[in-house]
Amino acid sequence: MTLLNIVDLNISLPTTSGIVTASNGISLEIGQGETHCLIGESGCGKTIVALAIMRLLPVNAKISGKIFLNGVNLFSLSNKEMRQIRREQIAMIFEQPQSCLNPVFSVGSQIAEAVKIRDKCSAKASKEKALELMRNVQIPDSHKRYHHYPHEYSGGMAQRAMIAMAMALRPALLIADEPTTSLDVTIQAQIMELIKDLVVQFNTSLFLITHDLEAAFSMCGHVSIMYAGFIMEKGTVENIIKSPKHPYTKALLSTISSEYSSPVRGMPPELTKLPAGCVFHPRCSNAMPVCSKIDPQMEKGVRCHLTMKI
Amino acid sequence: MIKFILYRLFISLFVIVGASIISFALISIVPGNSAESILSAELANDPKLEEVRFFMEKHGLHNTFLIQLSQWLKMLLKCNLGTSLRTGESVLIEFCSRFPATLELAVSSTLLAVIAALPLGILSAVKHNSLIDHISRIVSLWGVSMPNFWLALLLIWIFGVVLGLLPTYGYGEIKHLVLPAVTLGTGMSAILMRLQRASILEVLNKNYIRTARAKGLNEWSVIGKHAFKNTLIPVATTIGTQLAHLLSGVVIVEQIFAWPGIGHFLVDSINTKDFPVIQGFVLIIAFFYVCINLAVDIFYALFDPRIRYGGRN
Structure with missing residues (x-):
């Protein structure tokens, strides 16, 4: 059953350096209990898509398209109804976890706050539940750690606390936006492992956003490859690894295995001035004349003129 | 500690x-x-x-x-x-006989300023660039720019002469306190309100505010709890220095309202x-300055x- 269904999502944000088009006709589906990974380079608009699901984008963002959660279009909800969705259906964890915890409240109380708004229980019960969640995410000495403040937490511990806070909501969908990017390499694996376990334990769907291919492939069943606000290719992990169709996907895969030779040349385009035609054509080693003129359409999970011809 | x-x-x-x-x-x-x-x-x-x-x-x-x-x-x-x-009196006695009036005026105008400024500052931050924000901006600009003596005279004219609601000078009862406290509180609340607004707006861009919203908290919890507590330090600092300033006596306002505080006596002594x-x-x-600064520093550590x-x- 489909849990989350994003249909033709377009987002543009006016900034001082021009209009940023962060999402161009993005469509993707996440089924109940599925793990879906959105892969892309930094600054390609991944986080914007996640924030759009949470409806946490700045008010000046121009959004079109639909996002359905259990068949309900999130954009049609009132703010109050959306807060209830955030309390009960979707939770999100972010990169740089230490900056995501309020510095003037103890970490434990911030987790307990999430328990309290989800379960509408007493302060005492929410503290008990928070301590249990802290043990669940393997924060040692939880009784002592409960009273500590974010500045006393390391990055890894802070991310565990963020995960505990997210899990307090028992969400149907967990959005993890680069959860390990700012952490030590050894901690990264632990956090990924923890997320993987909890997702199974709580029967939660996972929408993982990352640029770490190996983590994505080990965690997820489905992947979408995103480039400059477009999804270039999507499918199951097996298919993508076994037979990538899009030159960009091939280029990405070449960074983790030697099977596909050509690494990606050049830099991704700025989202304020996207090239005409296929956004990837200036960097594509297989580019044809048509690529710089006509924007290819998504067909059978690939957005490329090479596969459209066949 | x-x-x-x-x-x-x-x-x-x-x-x-x-x-x-x-x-x-x-x-x-x-x-x-x-x-x-x-x-x-x-x-x-x-x-x-x-x-x-x-x-x-x-x-x-x-x-x-x-x-x-x-x-x-x-x-x-x-x-x-x-x-x-x-006067031939002991300095300490001279001070103690006048200081209660000064203290009363300083504390009440500070309280008045805080009560008016913090909610308004928060409100205009939450609704920034709305009509409420624009009105409060104009009012606070007016409050900052208005000299005390002019505001005092205006208040005397409106509430004392035209409406006849409040006594225009004197000391002793609450009704005597109203006009001087409003005079001093207006300028202070204008400054505090702008500061509170700016501090909230700055904090609202932080990641932890996004987290609070992502949890599904309502706007009152997000702003009244998560954002507000983070703005207390600049706001408390300003309240402290303003209060200390008022405690050192306010000559002009004391003079206009015949308020028996230390400011008037001190200026006569200087002359x-x-x-x-x-x-x-x-x-x-x-x-007092030192004590208030210390209190503000202790407040930092508490919050x-x-x-x-x-x-x-």
């Missing part, structure tokens, strides 16, 4: 005594003679040379600056602030070079766990 407070109080001794010595030095640089100015005020005409000499010897004014200073410091060690040259009063008052006012004084962590 206790160690920190004791250390700060110890340091403040030097600040307080230093402030008095500087004021003493400034008074002795100013041309003119205290004996002459006090006697001529008393006699209502120019005093004779013998009278002046007698007065100077009686109060030790014929000594050099350093001898006078050391005599004053010796007295201070015995907790004696001396007697006023003008007649009644230096035991000046030094004593400066000493006590410096003490921001990242700030800890003295020793580890």
Whole structure:
């Protein structure tokens, strides 16, 4: 059953350096209990898509398209109804976890706050539940750690606390936006492992956003490859690894295995001035004349003129 | 923490005594003679040379600056602030008889400012660039720009003369307090409101506010709890300095409303070079400044766990 269904999502944000088009006709589906990974380079608009699901984008963002959660279009909800969705259906964890915890409240109380708004229980019960969640995410000495403040937490511990806070909501969908990017390499694996376990334990769907291919492939069943606000290719992990169709996907895969030779040349385009035609054509080693003129359409999970011809 | 407070109080001794010595030095640089100015005020005409000499010897004014200073410091060690040259009363008694009025006015105008400014500041931050925000911006600009004496006269005219609701001068009852407190509170609340608004707007961009929203908290919890507590430090600092400023006396407003505070008396003492009063008052006012600053610093540590004084962590 489909849990989350994003249909033709377009987002543009006016900034001082021009209009940023962060999402161009993005469509993707996440089924109940599925793990879906959105892969892309930094600054390609991944986080914007996640924030759009949470409806946490700045008010000046121009959004079109639909996002359905259990068949309900999130954009049609009132703010109050959306807060209830955030309390009960979707939770999100972010990169740089230490900056995501309020510095003037103890970490434990911030987790307990999430328990309290989800379960509408007493302060005492929410503290008990928070301590249990802290043990669940393997924060040692939880009784002592409960009273500590974010500045006393390391990055890894802070991310565990963020995960505990997210899990307090028992969400149907967990959005993890680069959860390990700012952490030590050894901690990264632990956090990924923890997320993987909890997702199974709580029967939660996972929408993982990352640029770490190996983590994505080990965690997820489905992947979408995103480039400059477009999804270039999507499918199951097996298919993508076994037979990538899009030159960009091939280029990405070449960074983790030697099977596909050509690494990606050049830099991704700025989202304020996207090239005409296929956004990837200036960097594509297989580019044809048509690529710089006509924007290819998504067909059978690939957005490329090479596969459209066949 | 206790160690920190004791250390700060110890340091403040030097600040307080230093402030008095500087004021003493400034008074002795100013041309003119205290004996002459006090006697001529008393006699209502120019005093004779013998009278002046007698007065100077009686109060030790014929000594050099350093001898006078050391005599004053010796007295201070015995907790004696001396007697006023003008009234003959002890300086401490002069201060204590006037300070309650000053304290009452300072605290009530500060409270008034805080009560008005913080909610309005938060409201205009939440609804920034809305009609409420624009109106509050204009009102606060007006509040900051309006000189105290002009606002005082306007209030007297409107509430005292035209409407006849409140007494225009005097001291003793709550109704006497209203107009002076509103006069002083207006400027302060305008500053506080802008500060509160700017602080909230700055905090609202932080990641932890996004987390609070992502949890599904309503806007009141996000702003009233998560954002507000993070804005307390700049706001408390400003409240502290403003309160300390008001405690040192407000001459013009006291004068207009015939308010029996320390400001008026202090200015009279400066005009007649009644230096035991000046030094004593400066000493006590410096003490209040130091105490309020210390209180603000302790407040920081209470409200921001990242700030800890003295020793580890």
